[in-house]
Amino acid sequence: MTEPSSPSSSPTPPPHVVVLFGATGDLAKRKLFPALLRLAASGWLPEGYRVIGSGRHSPGSDDEFREQVREGLTEAADDDEREAIEPLLERLTFQTSSADDGADLAAAVGKAEEEVADEAGVAVDEVRRLVYLSVPPSAMTDMIGMLQREELVERARLVVEKPFGLDLATAEELDAALLDAVDEEQVFRIDHFLGKEAVQNILALRFANGLFEPAWDRRSIASVQIDVPESLTIEGRASFYESTGCLRDMISTHLCQLLGFVAMEDPGSFTAQAVRDTKAALFRDLRPLDPERVVFGQYEGYRDEDDVDDDSDVETFVAAEVFVDNDRWEGVPFLLRTGKALAEGRRTITLRFRDPASDMFEEPSCGNELVLELTDEPQIQVDVRAKRPGPAFDITMATMALEVRGNGDDVFPLEAYERLLLDVLRGEQTLFTRSDEVERLWEVCQPVLDSPPQVQAYAQGSWGPQAALDLAPGGWRLGG
Secondary structure, eight states: OOOOOOGGGSOOOOOEEEEEETTTSHHIIIIIHHHHHHHHHTTOSOSSEEEEEEESSOOSSHHHHHHHHHHHHHHHOOGGGGGGHHHHHHTEEEEEOOSSOOHHHHHHHHHHHHHHHHHHTSOGGGOEEEEEEOOOHHHHHHHHHHHHHTTTTTTEEEEEESOOSSSHHHHHHHHHHHHHHSOGGGEEEEOGGGGSHHHHHHHHHHHTOTTTGGGOSTTTEEEEEEEEEOOSOOTTOHHHHHHHHHIIIIIIIIIHHHHHHHHOOOOSSSSHHHHHHHHHHHHHTBOOOOGGGEEEEEETTGGGSTTOOTTOOOOSEEEEEEOBOSTTTTTOOEEEEEESSBSOOOOEEEEEEOOOSOOSSOOOSSOOEEEEEOSSSOEEEEEEEEEOSSSSOOEEEEEEEEOOOOOSTTOOOOOHHHHHHHHHHHTOOTTSBOHHHHHHHHHHHHHHHHSOOOEEEEOTTBOSOHHHHTTSTTOOSSOO
8 A cells, every 4th residue: 555645755735726615614723724824834725825714704804804813813823824824814815705695706716717827827717726615514515516607616626615515415405506516526525534644554464464464353452433423502603503502513424434444345556546446345345233232322511501401302412333244344343422511532443352262261350452542642542451460370451552653844733624625635535435435324313313312411511412322342442
């Protein structure tokens, strides 16, 4: 399996005009503008570019908009990135638009393209467009229609934020709108989990090591846990959560994509075609969810949040048992769990191995586990059984920690959105989801959407409802 090139060894992206819908929102402030700043400070943005923020409501003049962005960047920037703030802001403007009226936005893009073409010394039709659609699912198809009417999809790559629809029918409607406007090669369905170094390292750990790959199947592995608890509450996202819920927000996207990386066959190469074909094949083998093996929860106090209905039954927690019906994974439960206001914020994948067929030792309370912590710097550990020091031949548990060396001038660690935005600028789709993946995952989740389990209350700071704790054979690694 070949490795992707480092940023310094890859071609500089062509000149671009970047259009950010939702430019005054939380995602833009916390992730998108800081990501652009880091790329600018590292010299990885095109030699010529402009950034146009857009939305229904104007934040004021361009200078007022820049000041808002400047405040956020100043908070987020490292010392060596601060000098890149002003050059980025000089290229930043705002233009109001809506699904009904995009004429002024189209004019602003045209003007920006002329400026970029002049700056980069290229023809206007050599300037590419990156359109980032951070808009609610209900508004997505209408926005795509506007972009098509205003001919803003030409030479464009469209970045679509999840959830990709709200069920199979709306996902198919969204895909139809997208593919009526552009080719699939122009669509970048972003799932920021896939941009994390630790997630990509799953493939390297498994397929580059003879130590692990032979044991990566039902003969050796008893269960797999994909656990993404969050300690935060919904924190101002009530209107979004009331319309989506945790299943649509996290299970059908992030956690199922992580399952795809853990369970897929060897793609043979780290290319968009190979990786996405292999992941799509794995998703076709997923058994549709059984509502009887899915637990919904809602943290106590959720209904007191602003913009939440007094009798809301929206789930803020989901735990689910998933099976992959193929020769490698037949009968192995994949346990998915995520939710708000839980005891810890973690991203942990645990592969629990079967006990060896030996009567030589008394079985300790814990078995062998390979644990992947999906932190910014990958953490990997293996729990093994070893002899306890002393005269008796007793068995105890020991831990092997694997250090991922990441120091040196040839190392280019990137935060997820930084990596993914850079990939879009370069037209690299490997870490983005494809329409057949999205639609199959909605098919897998559809039985639960049709017959959702009753929502159970759980205390803030807990590990969710007791029924979820009981779902994992042998208990969860996190929180028992």
